[in-house]
Amino acid sequence: MSGPQTSDRILDAALASFGTRGYDATSLDALAGMLEIRKQTILYWFANKEAVLAALIERSAAELTEAFEQGLKGTGQGWEKVAAVVRAVFRLAARRPELLGLVREAARLGPPAATQMITALDPLVQRASAFLEAEMDAGRMRRHDPRLLLLSIYSTVIGMVTEVEVFRALGEEPSAKSLVRRRADVLALLRSALMTPEG
Amino acid sequence: MSGPQTSDRILDAALASFGTRGYDATSLDALAGMLEIRKQTILYWFANKEAVLAALIERSAAELTEAFEQGLKGTGQGWEKVAAVVRAVFRLAARRPELLGLVREAARLGPPAATQMITALDPLVQRASAFLEAEMDAGRMRRHDPRLLLLSIYSTVIGMVTEVEVFRALGEEPSAKSLVRRRADVLALLRSALMTPEG
DNA sequence: CAGATTCCCTACCAAATGGTAGACAACCTG
């Protein structure tokens, strides 16, 4: 009964606000205000503000991992697989932009938040890294340092999905349509960057 | 005599701190502490904290513009020009990492800071956009939406240069050497992404 | 149904923060 647990609702609100306004810019009072509860209720469920962030990162990393796995399930091979993952990320950007915003925010905040997020996502990174390396070994992809390549892809995609303000300034109102165009462009770019001409 | 003007020293400190720790996480007291002055001195030179940021963005945009022009001066053509600009950005990342950190921070903060930064850098964006379009028209580059392409390049490069934490977590201590490797990789990636096979 | 537990609340609090008011010394300038 009684809808979702308070602690979950707190994390929902925290995700929305940390992922867009940022951690520092979100006070516990503001968070409580969004839920029409008192901040002391938040502090009943979480030891302190940092603990809210930590719990949020854990939950979000799990959700991200799941979304990725989703993108990998169908499993084509080679480029198709990369494209599937990128599409999964863009799908996520459309449905839950705050989630990717939080990844960025965590990276920005530095330890311990960044470390926690990256550690939680590490299995994903390992798999992706191994996959890229295998593709390169098989000659289906141009050779690069897989970790650097991964970082490039990460930078590009998360930027395209996250840099709302830059986008707006370039005269592109954020919308579903514009996101689709960005996705198409990123895919085209990555395709020509990664694939060998014959691939 | 007497070294640089106080207001300049304030902006120097603000750049160092806003560009790394972030705007919210930098108090006027902390800023003053770095310079061994009182915060009231800062408020003598700048109306308020926001005004410090505004002045800093203005100064930094000018410096960025200059660095870019530098990278464009020698003027090869086509890919060489893109590479020259990317190299200029990486040179900047080595010498003045906070400057690129500030760009990112401004974009993150949203209006008015983001608007101001983007407006100040607009001439650069226009030039770059026009250049890319011309290259495409001349068939020396794969065709993309120039603005989206620019945003991709921006995302990739600023990420590679800025995502210190992600980098550290990938086991790469930030260092001059690692920056050079990242530069090489970004260049290789962009080259294969942008150039037509015969170009 | 007595007693413990769960959950949210009111009432505070100390520290930090952005900002105001105004003193005061050093330096120009007539």
Added chain:
DNA sequence: CAGGTTGTCTACCATTTGGTAGGGAATCTG
């Protein structure tokens, strides 16, 4: 050298913020 200007400071202040202490209603449990 008198009087203003410049640049920094001390003294405050209101607000916000993360956090503590503890009360009380509802619910669970023996």
